[in-house]
Amino acid sequence: MAPRLPDPGPPGISARLIELGEALREEGVAVGTSELLDAFAALEEVPWSQPEDFREALAATLAKSPDDRRVFELVFERFFFRATEAAAVRAGIKEGAAGGQVGGDSDGEGQQAGDIDLDALRQQIAEAIRDGAESAMRDLARLAIAAFGRQGTGSGVIGVDVQRIRRQLGLRSEPQPDLPPEDPRHDGLPRDELRRFEQLLRRELERGQIERTEQLPASRPLNELDRALPSGPLQDLAAVHRVVAQLRRRLATQGMEARGRKRHAHVDVRRTMRASLQTGGVPVELRFRPRRPRRPEIFVLCDVSTSVTSASVFFLSVLHALHDTFRKMRSFVFIERISEVTDVFERERDFAAVSDAISRDAGVADISGYTDYGRVWNEFRDAVADELHPRATVIVLGDARTNGRDPRAEVFGQIASLAGRTFWLNPEPRLYWNYGDSVIAAYEQYCQAFECWTTQQLEDFVKALTKPMTGV
């Protein structure tokens, strides 16, 4: 259907929306002209006076995946907040001058804070948070800033101020049994509402700052997805799962894409016969059976010595989360000896629990706790040599630092010749390879080596791993 051009509406709204589109694009949301046209069309149908409807109509037309939606919420909030504030700065409007009770300006704040009964305020705020009363929370956030905010000057860092105010208000999500039972804080406060209150505090503090300095702070880009791999075993579990979920979706897409080309595998007799009816029963056009994505058998060997342990466990978690992509998967960890951990991953789904189980009962370190590659290759060869065949894939994750021991690259070479493909993932940047006790060059002649220290690199590798085979 033909997109309609928007009525001019209140002056400048079209321009604002296009700017919003720009801001979304900067954060990596694919907003095309057609999306913007849809947004305009949608806005003709909903009343603008309802902030919820306005926002949802834009979200439905501009943000088309859960990730995009998350970014959209952040950008939307920031964009319109900044737009209003910028307009206020231009017009020289100050809340203090308009008779508002709290502003960023410090005069008058002193005696106001004196007027407020601090305990009653704590109580009121806790009640508002418990009930999730949005507008009450906003008003009380301003009061709280007036009361506790800038005694002296404030730290100048908004995040620090927010936490300081929250502590002074005694707001916690855990129950506080020493308070009287009628106090809402006695049973703890709902976490989401608490976070919302912190957001409001932050917003009000920012507003104050903008008023004082009369300019907007530089906007920070939101994108933190292409960051380094989780560096500690206690890193945010949700982040790990988010990466895995994204990876799984991309893989599912990617398998299909690669299937479209080079479909010269097998003639599909049934479909060829059916197609031949159009040409009077003569099979002029051959129909082929679609290629199935490759489901490799993989053997994973991960170094779990302290230098690379988090990268290894992370990598193993990713592979196991993707286990249905593979026909068969066995995983081993090693330091001085190897130990099979396939079961651990099938049993445990918690990233932290897995690291725990591995460090506790894998029994891979004998004496020194230093990696002994030579011994590891021997043990690995003894354990799986019978199962290796040309369609199996061996993946090693390690920094190839032998601590001065014999690398025994010829044993590794034997393993690599038994397996169809052999990959080495090195969690060190390529710059450090072959410096010090790193002997990756000795192994690289038998396998393909990748550097792997960001989620992007990891993703590229997993893609390569599951790509449909060209031969066979």
Added chain:
Amino acid sequence: MAATPTSVDQVREGLQSVGYLPGESTALVSYLATRLGKPVLVEGPAGVGKTELAKALARYLDRTLVRLQCYEGLDEAKALYEWNYRKQLLRIQAEAADTGWDRVQDDIFGEEFLLERPLMTAIASPEPVVLLIDEIDKTDQEFEAMLLEVLSDFQISIPELGPVAAKTTPVVLLTSNNSRELTEALKRRCLYLWLDYPPVEQELAIVRLHTPELSEQVARKLVEVVHMVRELDLKKPPSIAESIDWARALLLLGADDIDADLFKETMSVIVKHRTDLDIVAERVGVRLGPGPPSGVGSKAA
């Protein structure tokens, strides 16, 4: 048949009147879909009522629901149309030998020999319909590409007959369980609706709607427990449909409270993986006091 709705509130009330409790964005996007005539892509975890939304819309708008269930390997012969080649062959054989080639050719590529599949049915229907393309993420990208013409222009090109355009604009819903990323081209043509598990109050209303006999107190506790279970890291978190099943089960058992023992016996209604069962028993079971109810609701951790 019901007229096209003229406001978001009408859609919300209409959906409620046919037994579907929409969230804020659900009502709004449904309204936009009827107004703008654009397809809606509904994504979300399994069992949050994506398919149910389509059914409810069909009931509310008083339209026929045409459903295309997608699966791997679905092709245009099963989704759009197919020539009824058996009938065509019979026709050719029945022709007298001296009929000219041109006449036979004209004959056998007529509408009489066309087998309509769901998309074609939806397009050709004289009455407006609700078209549900279920689990679009199960198909391959070639199929998505084929859908583009249907979704943006509401027409299907048949080489022998020329394009068949829609007589009326259907309301189209595509659902996806998010198991793979859909193509940009498809998304571009759709409005987007992300359906997530509803907040406690809304889910309570849904459960109460389906099992009005269950006491409010038990229903509330049930929903709170289900929410607690969803916060755990499970392979398959319980869906709304499973909350309702559980409510029905409790109703049959005549339960007047959910305690640890009852939970242990009936949790297989909402949790269906062996490993998940262990986790849930360990984390949630112990929180429900044995015997009489322990205080009000339990807090989410």
